[in-house]
Amino acid sequence: MELGLGGRVVAVTGAGSGIGRAIAELMVAQGAVVHAADRAAAGLADLAAACPGLRASVVELTDRAAAAGWIAAVEAASGGAIAVLVNNAGGSLGQVPKDIAEVSDAEWDAVREINLDTVFVLCRAVVPGMRRAGGGRIVNIGSRAGSHASLNGVQAYTAAKHGLAGLTRQLAADLGPSGITVNYVAPGLVLTNPAREAQWARYGEAGQQAMLGRVGLRRLGTPRDIAHAVAFLASDLAAFVSGAVLPVDGGMA
Numbered sequence: 559m560e561l562g563l564g565g566r567v568v569a570v571t572g573a574g575s576g577i578g579r580a581i582a583e584l585m586v587a588q589g590a591v592v593h594a595a596d597r598a599a600a601g602l603a604d605l606a607a608a609c610p611g612l613r614a615s616v617v618e619l620t621d622r623a624a625a626a627g628w629i630a631a632v633e634a635a636s637g638g639a640i641a642v643l644v645n646n647a648g649g650s651l652g653q654v655p656k657d658i659a660e661v662s663d664a665e666w667d668a669v670r671e672i673n674l675d676t677v678f679v680l681c682r683a684v685v686p687g688m689r690r691a692g693g694g695r696i697v698n699i700g701s702r703a704g705s706h707a708s709l710n711g712v713q714a715y716t717a718a719k720h721g722l723a724g725l726t727r728q729l730a731a732d733l734g735p736s737g738i739t740v741n742y743v744a745p746g747l748v749l750t751n752p753a754r755e756a757q758w759a760r761y762g763e764a765g766q767q768a769m770l771g772r773v774g775l776r777r778l779g780t781p782r783d784i785a786h787a788v789a790f791l792a793s794d795l796a797a798f799v800s801g802a803v804l805p806v807d808g809g810m811a
């Protein structure tokens with residue numbers, strides 16, 4: 559059975575590292591025309607070198623004009639609408655657990671901006687083209703922290719990922735009549751970057767075993783595990799799936 563992604567224009571944010579990179583690589587392998595955005599030039603260059611044909615753009619996605627401008631540039635380069643937007647850029651920006659009394663406005667705002675506000679801005683920019691094209695797919699990368707307290711203990715991250723689940727549900731309802739599906743993938747812990755590695759190390763050996771004991775499949779996820787779920791939601795196989803929150807966490811209790 560075909561995923562139907564060949565030739566589709568797919569835009570992936572935060573593709574310079576981790577989960578976003580795995581999504582971009584899988585989409586390229588499926589024959590999609592992939593546009594990748596990230597603020598990390600080195601990571602993007604590395605991805606582009608590994609994926610001939612992929613179009614990489616260095617964009618600070620919390621700059622609203624720059625984010626919307628990237629969507630317009632992708633549409634112009636592809637002569638039409640974006641078929642699939644994957645809102646992956648996000649994370650807790652290296653912040654560590656703190657008592658709420660110690661959290662600064664700047665820390666709160668920075669995490670909310672990339673995990674929630676940027677998704678609003680990108681969706682607002684991409685939807686008119688998708689409507690003109692008669693449909694499209696939006697896949698938001700949320701988190702288990704979108705429905706539970708966060709393992710990393712960053713309050714703004716939990717709040718933003720919960721907000722992103724709400725935005726997903728609202729847009730699924732609003733955009734369904736235009737043939738646009740909007741879904742949310744909720745990964746468990748994936749060791750993608752130094753902050754996640756440090757978080758894992760902080761648990762210690764006993765904590766790590768306890769954590770793995772809560773995962774039905776008794777292992778952590780990989781970026782490719784998450785990319786597979788995204789490919790499904792972007793594919794023809796998921797034509798009737800919208801407003802869904804799909805946990806990809808190995809069955810975490």
Ligand SMILES: NC(=O)c1ccc[n+]([C@@H]2O[C@H](COP(=O)([O-])OP(=O)(O)OC[C@H]3O[C@@H](n4cnc5c(N)ncnc54)[C@H](O)[C@@H]3O)[C@@H](O)[C@H]2O)c1
Pocket residue numbers: 571572573574575576577578595596597598601617618619620646647648649650672699700701702744745746747748749750751754
């Ligand atoms: N790794 C995990 O354990 C985990 C768990 C649940 C959810 N997630 C979510 O998965 C997504 C990807 O996470 P990851 O672990 O691969 O992270 P990562 O840090 O490895 O990659 C995120 C990428 O986004 C880019 N980015 C961040 N802010 C940006 C900005 N303002 N403008 C442009 N690019 C920006 C970074 O440069 C980086 O390349 C995030 O939304 C994260 O919240 C991750």
